[in-house]
Amino acid sequence: MYPNDFPNHFHPYIAMGPKWSKQIERRRAVVSERKKLRKLKKENGCDYPGCDIHPADRKNWMSGLNPAKLPINKIVWPGTHDSATDKIGIRAITRPFAQCQSLSIYQQLVRGTRVLDIRVEKNGKVCHGIITTYGIDVVLDDVKRFLSETESEIVILEIRTEYGRKDPPAFENFLLENLGELLIYQDDCVFEKTIAEILPKRVICVWKPRESPEVKPGGPFWSSGYLKDNWINTDLPFTKFQSNLKYLSQQQPVCSRKYFYRVENTVTPRADNPIVCVKAVTNRIHGYGRLFISQCFSRDCANRLQIFSIDFINEDFVDACVGLTQARIEGKA
Template sequence: MLFLLSLFLVRWNNLIEQEKITALKYYQEISELGENQNDIYRRSKCHPDFPNWMKNIDDQRNIMDLSIPGTHESCARFGYPIAACQSLSLYEQLQRGVRFFDIRCRHINDVFTIHHGPIYQKINFGGGVVQVFVDFLKQNPSEIIFMLLKPEYNEESCTRSFEETLDSYIEDYESYFYLDESAGESGDITVGKVRCKIVLFRRFEKNLPKPLGNQIIFQDNTIFTSHTSIVARVQDCYLVPTIFHISRKWNEIESLLNEADVNSQKIRSRIVSHSKSRFVQHKYNQPRRESRNILFINYGSGTGVLCFPGEVASYINPLLGERLTNNDNNFVGVIMFDYIEDYFDNLIANIIIRNFDSIEELFARN
């Protein structure tokens, strides 16, 4: 056992060292890019932490029945105003309650560095993503992390395939990954099955014979359905050429929100609602709603030549916040935000609360 532990440490440390060497070799100029200028954003006044909000969710619940806060370009904090999409680090997002992450990896020198387009985000996949996720799960074993992985920018100086490099990262932490590609067919990906794991979804084909998570086949700039080992319904209409096109983006977001609600089923009544800045309890007889074995992913993000991510978020986040507040019992699936803590209070909590029957139930476990 001691020998295996030593072997793991050597392998992992070698991989992390290779990431550092690659970053120094390839990104000396890019590393001078400024971090996202947080002070220009209207930060949320209220941002409670929810590090273990999944603790008492029934083990038999299907993961597709959960309403989950997520972030688009989860690691993109550099290259403002064009490339930056978040103000919080991965760890801060996890602490706040974000559980669905959009991770973009450039395959370079047989390691993964994190990019948004051509812009290096000053962290790497092993030390900056996998290690952060695993450490968080060790501290909060009740939680589930969903990772949507996409190859980004051009490949350079590699001797193996993207999936082979991914496998090298997973190898020593395989017990923390859920990689099954078939369970979705029968709809039995339950919360209990994937607690304390990183559930991997991928946006690429693979040739390796071993499982590497369920694939979601994306279509460009549209609302679409992906039929693989799971069914995913996705709104990713990311192109917002100017500020005058943001209203069209909102219509596309609302369209999938309505579809998710219509396709959900009534489970049981709940007794809580909340205002946009703090939670207010009252009784009513609306049912909590959950999906019918479809993974809904709704991107609130967008960008264009004359309209950058922050501008889109400044318009979309308040509209989403109001929609969530006014329809507080509705199932929403996964919503992917840019600047998830900006422009509207309690966006994360507004999504989390839908998975519980009362406000006390949520706060008692955190």
């Protein structure tokens, strides 16, 4: 009996055929999309108002832009995706599948990050999917350490219960005990205020529980409606790039909306693709942050860009956001 005479489920080569075919197809799609991004960059460049600006002190870049002249709604906030994953899981075993940042929260803030994306579960551990890491207290200690070393830096701290997980009990009380004097209370007027008008308060804390009621208006925490995004789960970089532009163009300009809107310059591993390590996948789009900002100007939606986040944040990404922020307050963008 020859191989073709066997039923498909008995013959490994035949059974694996459709799977291999699909994976090859997916790899071709990735290669094609990376070429599209390279072509877009080559043909259009990455210039935009402020693109040549590099802050002398990233740790204090908001202070360097003059807090009295820097409205909250004109800031382009550099953010990190799955911020507290630098030590997640087991090194070289589960970590590559869940780690989105290699720096600690404190190190990210010193580098210039101003928006943190933290996922928690019922025991107060930070997590990414099913994989956990240190407790939320480590995050808060790093935030407080950074703020104690600076005078005018504002941090947006988004904390949410991870999908499929339960809320930590009495979590609002815990946050209030740890951040109370630093918290900027929920208020639509905050968007039009300058940093100087908000100080000495330093933290906009957005708390997104999964089971508990939404936080109350006017309180110390901001509800989920104040930080929005349009996440699509894809590992295809040009698809994500175009999706980010499409959804951003549908938002109101930053000066006329009362919520923060986030664009994430990331792509994520997919089970139907043979490469599932976060860094290898997200690198497909990682270097195109400046191209995205440039394309925002080309498509007349740069006045909508506000929070811009990334995996494995670096100095160039921070500089790209700070440069555009400076151009805005100087009336050049």
